[in-house]
Amino acid sequence: MALLRDRGLTLGRWAVRPVARLQKDSGDPAVPRVRKAAAAADWSTVREVLEACPESGNRVELLWAVADTPGVERWIAPVLEADPDAPLPRLVAAIRHISWGWEARTTALARHVSREQFETFHARLRTAETWLYEVAEREPGWTSPWYGLQVTGRGLQVGQAVARRRFEATVRRDPHHPGAHHQRLQQVCDKWGGSHEEMHAFARQAALEAPPGTLLGGLVATAHIEHWLALGDGEDAAYMRLPRVTESLREAADHSVLHPDFVRKGSWVAALNAFAMAFSLAGDRDYARECFRATEGRVSESPWNYLGGHPVAAYRKHRFSAGR
Incomplete structure (x- = not known):
């Protein structure tokens, strides 16, 4: 079973999930x-x-x-x-x-x-x-x-x-x-005088120009969540389900938090949680499941606080929906 868990596989209702707990710092x-x-x-x-x-x-x-x-x-x-x-x-x-x-x-x-x-x-x-x-x-x-x-x-x-x-x-x-x-x-967010276009362009450039395995890929997930937050009911969900959103999230995750060179230091918990939520909202269960697995049950307050209620409860709900 340990080997299966290491490979990110699940065993249905018998899957062993780490206990979800709020982590307010990097663990340093x-x-x-x-x-x-x-x-x-x-x-x-x-x-x-x-x-x-x-x-x-x-x-x-x-x-x-x-x-x-x-x-x-x-x-x-x-x-x-x-x-x-x-x-x-x-x-x-x-x-x-x-x-x-x-x-x-x-x-x-x-x-x-x-x-x-x-x-x-x-x-x-x-x-x-x-x-x-x-x-x-x-x-x-x-x-x-x-x-x-x-x-x-x-x-x-x-x-x-x-x-x-x-x-x-x-x-x-x-x-x-x-x-x-x-x-x-x-x-460069729209709410601070920038625009969605400028925000996404900055996030993608910074993420992909950084060495593989760095934290900067999380900028892409954060940018999509910021865009989602700016939209009204219905529009927000439709936006996150756009194929180009899923594609950009996968591109950034593969280059950063899911890359073999990724090192768990600094704000790594927040970066993985941002991707887990973004993939979950995008309906990409495979990538969401992998990001949830990589968090090892560590929950950052943001971005889960945007969903209302306690961040750990929101994390658990979306982790369960992803099949993790």
């Missing part, structure tokens, strides 16, 4: 460690963890783990004062202000956000931008500040030309930076 043990240190206002440990991770590693996820921790804005202030020339405390403070800014804005539609909320949101993002530019000047080889400027730029609506330059500055330092490409994908 440094993530909960740095989050715990941030909650305890332990700058020494936060610095140690971040300094041990190179810019080409998992530093963006570690920074967000710190930034999403309430109260960081309070204890990082005296750290900045004690060492005003150090770039790392400024980077941490900047990313926290981005997260803190979005907390003020909330995820509500713009028409439901008050003027006071927007003012707080923009003020925190502008503070973050100041620090990010200072870090970029002091550490010209770092990608993190330019990645952060992509996020602040979208919130401050700097325009497509400036947003593109910030993306280009990031990928000059790391050509296949997953976070930078996902930020760029959001920037």
Whole structure:
């Protein structure tokens, strides 16, 4: 039976399915460690963890783990004062202000956000931008500040030309930076001033120009899900069932998450979940089943949260429909 499972085969109702469980990070043990240190206002440990991770590693996820921790804005202030020339405390403070800014804005539609909320949101993002530019000047080889400027730029609506330059500055330092490409994908979405055509073209080019087995193939799945979200009832399902959608999903999956060179690191869980949902919506049970198998029961919150209810429940429902 183990051999059959390894080959991705099922045995009907006797198939052994991994227990589905929500996984909110990559599984890197440094993530909960740095989050715990941030909650305890332990700058020494936060610095140690971040300094041990190179810019080409998992530093963006570690920074967000710190930034999403309430109260960081309070204890990082005296750290900045004690060492005003150090770039790392400024980077941490900047990313926290981005997260803190979005907390003020909330995820509500713009028409439901008050003027006071927007003012707080923009003020925190502008503070973050100041620090990010200072870090970029002091550490010209770092990608993190330019990645952060992509996020602040979208919130401050700097325009497509400036947003593109910030993306280009990031990928000059790391050509296949997953976070930078996902930020760029959001920037060229229809809802942020781009278009469906530009979004799909960017996703496919980035995915297929990347080396085989990288995470960037997930951009294609995310782009189709974004397009699906933008359509009305009935139109959304019809779109996902188009043969060209299935073809592009298979092309990207074969080049990335289903390629023999695929390495499970960084946001690999999210990439596989995006493909699993996209193939499921497209009615491609074979590829959906393979992607579900590869997740090993690990469920990312997005994109399953778009289906309503708990992500794990949505994952289970679609995994069962795929015959996995």
